[in-house]
Amino acid sequence: MLTGHPLAFFQPFIDTATGQIAGIEALGRLRQADGSYRSVGPLFASRKVSSLDLRQLDRDIRDNALSRFREAPPDWFLSLNISPRWISRAPADQPLPSLRQVERYGIDPRRIVFEITELTGNQQRLLEVVRRYRAAGARVAIDDFGAGYSQLDRIMDLAPDILKLDMRLFQAAVRGGPSSEVVKAMALMAEKTGCRIIAEGVETEEELEFALECGARYVQGFLFAQASEQFQQADAYLERFAALRTRYVQHKLQERSRLMELRQQLSRFIQDVRSWAEGHSMISALPLPHDLPWLLRLYQCDRHGTQITPNLEWNGMFWQENRRYLNHNWSWRPYFYSLLAEGMDERRLNLSTIYRDATSNQYCITAGQFIAQGQRPLLIDIDASFLTES
The missing domain is CATH 3.30.450.20 (PAS domain)
Structure with missing residues (x-):
């Protein structure tokens, strides 16, 4: 059951080339009557919530994120999670609801990254939707790259602009062993195909150094910031990142x-x-x-x-x-x-x-x-x- 008011929290992406915030990811929350916040993530894995309610919740959070993104610095991008479950249900002869939302708030689609959260559903339909995103000027990211069977053939068909390394695999790789070689190989593959890498779940200095070694263009995680309701200053982590990058170089x-x-x-x-x-x-x-x-x-x-x-x-x-x-x-x-x-x-x-x-x-x-x-x-x-x- 859905209880609470849906809204977006934002977690920043740090650009490893500049140390500044380059963009934010919208993460869903439900504000409770007592003022606390509840993550919506578990709801999307629950069988107790109807798909109709989940689809509406997804759109409400995206709507809230877009309405507030107009206040963000003009060079930031906004990453929006999109499930192929909703994509496959959109009529092929009608505008995509997600693009209509972007247009409604007057946001340049080039500032939007549609982050595909799974690779289920009809591949041809997904390819068509990705083509329409790109035609509008938006970019496409694949989330949790490397998790389980990553379906490389489907990923290569989509030719994403950005790959987000699976957080659990990434954190295991930092500890060494075969996972380390797998992640480095995936990062090299991404580089050769022109994808930018996002390392999410960066919580320690060791994880940041491994992300830099893998050539990650953006890092995201508690080492810098948790998701919050308010935007941060673009240079909020500039000095800290510069110090950590200097340590890595040393x-x-x-x-x-x-x-x-x-x-x-x-x-x-x-x-x-x-x-x-x-x-x-x-x-x-x-x-x-x-x-x-x-x-x-x-x-x-x-x-x-x-x-x-x-x-x-x-x-x-x-x-x-x-x-x-x-x-x-x-x-x-x-x-x-x-x-x-x-x-x-x-x-x-x-x-x-x-x-x-x-x-x-x-x-x-x-x-x-x-x-x-x-x-x-x-x-x-x-x-x-x-x-x-x-």
Whole structure:
């Protein structure tokens, strides 16, 4: 049952390029008789409320948001949640109710983002409605991108302007593990398809830093502001965001410094082992890297990428031989053909990007440098976790 007066609360989007509020999302509330407010979110998941009541509630909240948005700064955008359940019921030969509301309040449709909250219903009908939104000048966002089965084919058909990362997946990704790689891959996909990313649910500094690392254009969450009935000043979080962004850059510079130090240490180590590797000496003669706790293993390949020596694995005390990967070919891996692209200049050390090793499930970097007059590369695998330590 619906009790209370429907109205919109607004939660800001912070533009990561400027630190200023760039727009707001309208979130539904019911004002109770005692002056408190109740979120309408649970009502839309309830079977006790009729679809007719929910549709009217949805329109009342949107109407309230649009009527007040005229008071917002002229460069802000307003994000309005739209359910395909309502879209599919709109007659194809009549104006869309949501666009009629925008027109009624004299708001430039270019300032409106219609945020599609789910991907149910008739896809062709949804595509047609999205086309009409765009024809009017509005933008389209997909909410909860990455939640469950995201139906990538349907999303790509819609070609959204904005993707909002699923909050639960995003927060799990900050803690590391496979979720982190999934979110980074989705962010990269969005970048390549021209979508802007919104990271919602940003509640900690760590989550903000991860959002920046993923290239999020906008961030939204309790770290800056909860939803409120009143608009904030556009520069309300400018100084705080600038300080947090500076801290993020400092952390990345620290990572870069560690990487430069790593390169120097590896160059010295390769010089130490070069004569051993070129002479095919016994493992007992291999120098002990006691000052390189992140070193995992070394091995050699031929110029075609086929491994020609066993893995020599460092356990912190001594070297161990592992013949499991003899004759495996690694030429398909990016670090190997990057090494080939650098040529056979023995003076140049090549470092891969950080990747997750399928065997050990740990983050690694592979370093490579040609030896033996450019005839074969010496490859060294490194535990990369130390690079991101605070």
